[in-house]
Amino acid sequence: xxxxxxxxLENVVFSRSGRRIFDGISxxxxxxxxxxxxxxxxxxxxxxxxLIGGQLRPDSGSIRVDGHEVPRLxxxxxxxxxxxxxxxxxxxxxxxxxxxxxxxxFPIRVHTNLPEDMIRDIVLMKLEAVGLRGARDLMPSELSxxxxxxxxxxxxxxxxxELIMYDEPFTGQDPIAMGVLVKLIRDLNSxxxxxxxxxxxxxxxxxxxxxxxxxxxxxxxxxxxxxxxxRAHESERVQQFLQGQPDGPVPFHYPAEDAxxxxxxxxxx
Amino acid sequence: MLDHVRAxxxxxxxxxxxxxxxxxxxxxxxxxxxxxxxxxxxxxRQIYSVxxxxxxxxxxxxxxxxxxxxxxGYTILSDYGSESAIGQMIALTLxxxxxxxxxxLLFAGRAGSALTAEIGLMKATEQLSSMEMMGxxxxxxxxxxxxxxxxxxxxxxALIFSVVGIWGGMLVGVEWLGVYDGxxxxxxxxxxxxxxxxxxxxxxxxxxxxxxxxxxxxxxxDCVPTSAGISSATTKTVVYSSLAVLGLDFVLTAVMFGNF
Amino acid sequence: xxxxxVESIVGLFMIAGLAALLFMALQVSGLSPKxxxxxxxxxxxxxxxxxxxxxxxxSMAGVTIGTIDSITLDKKTFQAxxxxxxxxxxxxxxxxxxxxxxxxxxxxxxYIDVSVGGDMDSLKPGDTFYTTQSAxxxxxxxxxFASGR
Ligand SMILES: Nc1ncnc2c1ncn2[C@@H]1O[C@H](COP(=O)(O)OP(=O)(O)O)[C@@H](O)[C@H]1O
Ligand SMILES: [Mg+2]
Numbered sequence: 001x002x003x004x005x006x007x008x009l010e011n012v013v014f015s016r017s018g019r020r021i022f023d024g025i026s027x028x029x030x031x032x033x034x035x036x037x038x039x040x041x042x043x044x045x046x047x048x049x050x051l052i053g054g055q056l057r058p059d060s061g062s063i064r065v066d067g068h069e070v071p072r073l074x075x076x077x078x079x080x081x082x083x084x085x086x087x088x089x090x091x092x093x094x095x096x097x098x099x100x101x102x103x104x105x106f107p108i109r110v111h112t113n114l115p116e117d118m119i120r121d122i123v124l125m126k127l128e129a130v131g132l133r134g135a136r137d138l139m140p141s142e143l144s145x146x147x148x149x150x151x152x153x154x155x156x157x158x159x160x161x162e163l164i165m166y167d168e169p170f171t172g173q174d175p176i177a178m179g180v181l182v183k184l185i186r187d188l189n190s191x192x193x194x195x196x197x198x199x200x201x202x203x204x205x206x207x208x209x210x211x212x213x214x215x216x217x218x219x220x221x222x223x224x225x226x227x228x229x230x231r232a233h234e235s236e237r238v239q240q241f242l243q244g245q246p247d248g249p250v251p252f253h254y255p256a257e258d259a260x261x262x263x264x265x266x267x268x269x
Numbered sequence: 270m271l272d273h274v275r276a277x278x279x280x281x282x283x284x285x286x287x288x289x290x291x292x293x294x295x296x297x298x299x300x301x302x303x304x305x306x307x308x309x310x311x312x313x314r315q316i317y318s319v320x321x322x323x324x325x326x327x328x329x330x331x332x333x334x335x336x337x338x339x340x341x342g343y344t345i346l347s348d349y350g351s352e353s354a355i356g357q358m359i360a361l362t363l364x365x366x367x368x369x370x371x372x373x374l375l376f377a378g379r380a381g382s383a384l385t386a387e388i389g390l391m392k393a394t395e396q397l398s399s400m401e402m403m404g405x406x407x408x409x410x411x412x413x414x415x416x417x418x419x420x421x422x423x424x425x426x427a428l429i430f431s432v433v434g435i436w437g438g439m440l441v442g443v444e445w446l447g448v449y450d451g452x453x454x455x456x457x458x459x460x461x462x463x464x465x466x467x468x469x470x471x472x473x474x475x476x477x478x479x480x481x482x483x484x485x486x487x488x489x490x491d492c493v494p495t496s497a498g499i500s501s502a503t504t505k506t507v508v509y510s511s512l513a514v515l516g517l518d519f520v521l522t523a524v525m526f527g528n529f
Numbered sequence: 530x531x532x533x534x535v536e537s538i539v540g541l542f543m544i545a546g547l548a549a550l551l552f553m554a555l556q557v558s559g560l561s562p563k564x565x566x567x568x569x570x571x572x573x574x575x576x577x578x579x580x581x582x583x584x585x586x587x588s589m590a591g592v593t594i595g596t597i598d599s600i601t602l603d604k605k606t607f608q609a610x611x612x613x614x615x616x617x618x619x620x621x622x623x624x625x626x627x628x629x630x631x632x633x634x635x636x637x638x639x640y641i642d643v644s645v646g647g648d649m650d651s652l653k654p655g656d657t658f659y660t661t662q663s664a665x666x667x668x669x670x671x672x673x674f675a676s677g678r
Contacts, residue, residue: 053402082404093399096391107403110307110410152399310532317535321542351633360557425546432549435557455593456633458559459586459640467553 006031006163006195007052012061014044014051021047023219024061029212034189034196036210038203038241039217045199046090048216049165052197053087054078066162083111086156086164090171092148094140094155100127101136104155111159126154130184146177153184157192164188165197170205182209203242207231215241291487297408298416298486311414312421319380319415319482320422324429326379327372331430334367335359335437342438343446352442353452357460359438360431364461364470365526368431370518373477376423377510381485384415385506388489389499397490412486419482420475427474469525476517481510568595568614569654573628578609579639579664581630586640587613594619597641613641623648627660639664 007029014022021044029035039045050056051063054070063070068081094103104123108114114122127133130150140148149169156164166185170178186209189196200206207213207227214224215238223230223238230238256262342355388411391397397407435457443450461467485506492502554560575581578600587595595615603610615622625646632639643658652658 050398055398055401079404079406082402085402087399087402089395089399091395093395095396095400096394107405110403110405156403310536313536313539314532316539316542321538324542353633364553364557422542425543425549428546428549428553432552432557451591454556454559457557459593460638461558463554463558463560467550467558471550 004031005029006066007197008062008064009051010062010064012051012058012063014047014056014058016047021219022051022058025216025219025221027214027221027224029195029197031195032189032193033211034185034198034209036198036200036206036213038200038206038213038215040241041201043216044219045201045216046167049087049167049197049199052165053082053085083107083159084162086159086161088149088152088156088164088166088169090167092140092145092152094143094148094152096140098140099136100132100138100140100143100151103140103151104158107155107158122158123154126158127151129157129188130154131180146173146180149173149177149181150184153181157188157194160192161194163195163197165199167199168201169198170200170202178205185209203244217241287491290491291483294408294487294490295483298413308409308414311410312417315414315418316422319384319418320426323376323379323422323426326375327426327430328433330371330375331368331433332437334371335363335434335439336441338362338367338434339438339441339446343442343448352446352448354456355438355442355448356435356453356455356457359442360435360457360461361466363431363434363438364466366518366522368427368434369470369474369477370514372427372430372474373423373481373514374511376419376426376478377481377485377507377514380419380422381481381506381510382503384419384482384485385489385492385503386499388412388415388486389492389494389502392490392492393494393496393499412490415486416479416482419478419485421478423478423481424471424474427470427477431470465525469521473518473521473525476521477514480513480517484510484513567617569617569620570598571613571615571622571652571654571656571658573611573613573641573658573661574603574606574608575611575628575630575661575663576608577663577666578611579630579666581611581639581641581664585638587615587643588640589619589622589643589645594643611641621651624650624652624656625659626652627662628658629662630664632665 005028007027009025009027011024011026012022013020013024025048027037037045037048047056051058052065052070054073057071065081066084068077070078070081073081094100095106098106101123104126105119108119108122124133124136127136130153132147132150132154135143135147135151140151143151153169169181169185173181182205185196185198188194198206198210207230210227212225213227213230215222215230217237222241223233223235225233230242233239233242338359339355342358343352346352346354346358388397391407391411397411400407400410439450439453442448443453488502488506488509492498581597581600583597583599585597586593587597595613598612598614601610601612602608611628622643623646625648627644627646629642629644630639631642
């Protein structure tokens, strides 16, 4: 990989409310490929995307996106870089006071001076790509969960970004919507050559579309490689995660003091 | 005991920190002036939802308060045979005090709480984050028009409140209780000074508008993005705005009308 | 709602605000639209001006015809000299009219009432009222009454 890495994290340390979420994580995300980042809930996958997008700053370490050192960027440079990034939020995050059409048009209106009929063409094209051209006049409150996510996807590709980050695109989707999304993600990657980062705890779906995957737990990368390499990984923790076993090296419990003392059962109180 | 002292100290530090954060926040909002072509329509829309939609409650309250002032003023002043001073009393009370203060309190309850809830919900549903990720600064795009809308609409609302109040007072005093309307207006005109009373009242409401809008947008922007967080932020907006308005009113009155 | 509709409603709102300000200026504070309305000066000397203040009202038959410019002490006569600005359109005040200090109500503010005389000549700019009547002083009135004078 080396020079072909679009994003590279080196020794990133990040803590929040005194809890260390990343403890020196290093990771390379190749250009033009679909990379899946998997891990149990609460390991900081969303946080990782926010670090890449520059919404959060790491305590130490380096985060490079397309050659730019994100935490050191000045405001204007950061905002310029973000125009090359699209991010699909877990909830979709559509603007509730704008219609579907206006939601997709929003980034175009803000960042370009295109005439109205051209904006219209681009928006309809993007909506067509996600199969929702007919829903352009609906308000976000009138959409189902799957449609919301597809509109949000159309919005995040409105400006033809180089990088797109998906935060848990599959959670809460019915099998058909899930299939549609999987196909969309793969098509976008192959037709537009987008670098895609896919954050998920959905092992089967993620491994089926990614070129490259890595698993994080306890603030570290515990395994990475192609789907085949991961399936054959010798680490117990990787296997536990991939096969969804409830107990193993990755603990089921959030760190806590010993249960007997907590419940007041430790003899004398 | 030591725990209490420690808690007190921590609260004190928290208060100072939140003042600092809201100041920093205000700086961030005011620093970026959006392009007029983009900013103006946003501002107009916010003036609509912050100002125009508060008009009804302001007009109705103004009318009733003016009528009450008319009734009370008449009962008190007629004991001294000077019920013709009722116009002066109503106008001065409204223009100097009740207009700006009551309007600001109504504003905090009607528009401030709505602003906080709206921004808080935008935060909770990641709309602000997604805007940031699209390379748009939510401070400029979302917060700044709302702050300025408060600044512009409050004096307008307060003036309308006072005018309606004076009209309500006239209704009671002149139409019902039979005060001669020449002396009603004449007394008022000879005692109300445009610069000293009317303009000072306007300055008060500009200050209140700015402070109320600032508190409202800051509480929304800073809230814990959950339903409980938003509801507590909304409550805080109303409580803090009301306290700030009453406190500032005392200070401004002392400076403007104190004569000492 | 369409942006244009919103814009026009907001426009109306702002105009309503301006109208309210105008109402405050003209009707409530009695600011006259002819900013510096032309006036002429008259004087009156009083033994006691009581609570009379500059900018106070001067009325004739209850109608305001001018304002008090200044109140100074005449060191020769030890009287108060009141300088009044009378509206130019009231230019026919008879020379034998009297300037009387009155109180509106029992405790209201004090103003100068011009009680009209019958002379054919009228006061010219810079003239002084011949007859005046000072402020009624409640305390003095009571003490005079008590001492039987
Ligand atoms: N705003 C916040 N303040 C403090 N801690 C947070 C905040 N957001 C997330 N966290 C913590 O960071 C950790 C990682 O969160 P997140 O990145 O959302 O996990 P994931 O997306 O992998 O489920 C969680 O344990 C959570 O408790
Ligand atoms: Mg997450």
